[in-house]
Amino acid sequence: MLYQKNWARAWLGFGLVWFLGAIALAPSNKVYQQGLVLFLWLPTLVLAWSARAVLIEAWRRQPALWVSVVLLIAWCAISLAWSSVEEPGREAKRLVYIMVFLLAFPLLAQAGTARMRHLLQLGSGLLAVGALVSIVQFYGLQGHSLIRRLYGIGEISHPILGAYVVGIAALSLLYQVPGRRGAQLGWMLALACLAVFMMLSQSRGAVLAMLLTVVIAPLWWRNRHSRLVAALALVATALAFYVVYDRISARGSSYRPEIFAAVLQMIGEHPWTGLGLGASYKVLTVGMQFDHSHNMFTHVAVELGWPGMLLWVAVWLFTLAEIVRARHTPLGKLLLGLWIFSTLAMQFDAASLTATPRAEWFISWLVVGLVMLLPWGRAENDACGKISGST
Template sequence: MLYEKNWARAWLGFGLVWFVAAIALAPSNKIYQQGLIVFFWLPTLIFTWSARAVFMDAWRRQPALWGALLLLMVWSGLTLVWSTAAEPGREVKRLVYILVFLLAFPLLAQAGLARIRHLLQIGGGLLALAALISIVRFYGVQGHPLLFRLEGIGEISHPILGAYVVGAAVLLLLYQVPHQRAAQLGWVLALACLGAFVMLSQSRGAGLALLITVVLAPLWFRDRHSRLIAVLAMLATSFAFYLVYDVITHRGASHRPEIFQVVLQMIAERPWTGLGLGAEYEVNVAGRLFDHSHNMFTHVAIELGLPGMLLWIAVWLFTLGEIVRARHTVLGKILLALWVYSTMAMQFDAASLSGTPRAEWFVSWLTVGLAMLLPWGRAEKGACGKISGST
């Protein structure tokens, strides 16, 4: 079959690395999007016919997840009938992008989960390089004081969303310890760069989501490595509060409770239909305007109504179900950490579900896509004891 050729697997594999790393390292967002088309969407479409048996198998193995996803896509498209979106055609194209993105993962799974984990390690390592460049550029070259919020390079320039991307990269690397000493040194340095980026971004949502995840992770990793990480994370957080308590707390709750109250009123005005896919809205809190609800679930409810929100919750919970069923595999354990982290991130920000590939996809569609790999690797061994990326 065409999709089984080595060059075909290399093409799709490079597309996955591009998705993870080029969000920061691509010269511009336009080039990032074009690269995704060339390296991810195009090969998926080219291999679709020869891989039709794989897609049928994907449906057979995960009918609930794929069914909920397709219902969400159909409902989202239907809401365009009453949406005030400026370009409905563009919204349809974005839905197609999401679907093709997810279709790529059953194809990637044919190369084996160990290969996928290695590709994610490469992507995470490249994001660590981007984090280092961002820190040197912002504080060294541009000369900003150390207490200024870090703005990264590329599409991780937003302090909040950039921190969510980098936090996801932390989890892709944290529980995959290389065997070789030299590689272990690189692993430590990469995590140090990523961790420093999250702290210097001063994104409390990303920091809290990451802290909760690593503290809970020993519940399913059940090894000394994850317990040590949890203890170190709590110690580092306590030390940070001691040193820079005023910096952490001076922004208060950032209007989140007030935004939530206003958003609930907005949802109540159009609970069943929502405003429609792609409709723009503003949240008015004491005269200050916010362009989204700062919560993924309420954002979906505003756009797609309660039916859309329930369908997204179904997709997210079925994703969790697939991950739990694969919890004995290395990738399953890592994805459970990513799912917890992403769920926490959705509560604080990341309010974009149907936009073009961007930072928010790292805490939404990436997790869903990676869960679609799992049926082909549930027999993978080596999830017990010390987690290694060299399997």
């Protein structure tokens, strides 16, 4: 089969690494998007026919998740009928991008979930390089004071969204400790770069999401490493509050409660249809204007109404259900942390579910896609268990 060829697996694997690392390291967003077309969308479409049995099996193994995704995409497409967006064809094309992105993961799974974890590590390592370059450029070359909020390079330039991307990378590395001494040194340096980036971004939502995730992680990792990480996180947080409490509390709630109240009123004006996919809107409250709702779920409700938001909630909850089923596998444990971090992150910012691939995809579609690897991971673990039981 074509999709089983080594070159095909390498092509797709490079596409995933490009998605992860090039969001920071690509010279421009245009190059990043073109790379995704070449390294991820194109191989998925080329290999899809030969891998049709795999895709059918993916649907059979996770029917609720796939049905909810298809229904959400269909509702998004229907909402273009009443949307004020200037280029509905462009929005429809982005929906195709999402489906092709998700279809890539059952194909990637055929190389084994261990290889997928290695690809995640590689992509996260590249993001650590991006974090380091961002810090050196912003504070070293540009000469900004350390109390200034960090703006990263590439598509991690937004302090909040960039911190979410870096947070996903940090969690992808944090509980996968390499066995070799030299690799452990690189692992620690990468984590240090990612952690410093998050702190200097001054994104309280990202830091809080990370803190809560690592503090409860011992509940499912159940090892000394996870308990040590949780303890260190609590100590670091207490120290940060002691040293820079005034700076942490200076921005208050950043008008989030007022924005939330105003957005609920906007949702009430179009509860069933929303404004339509891609429709632009402004949130007016406390005499100020905000570009979006600063919350993924309310943003979806503004654009797609209650039906759209409920479908996205269904996708997200079925994603969790699949993770819970695989909670005893290494990938399942890793994804549980990513899901919790992403869920918390969505509450503080992120208002782009169906736009072209960008930072918000790391806390939404990437997690959904990675969950689509899990059925093959469970099969691998079952096979290993049978082999060890017979020896």
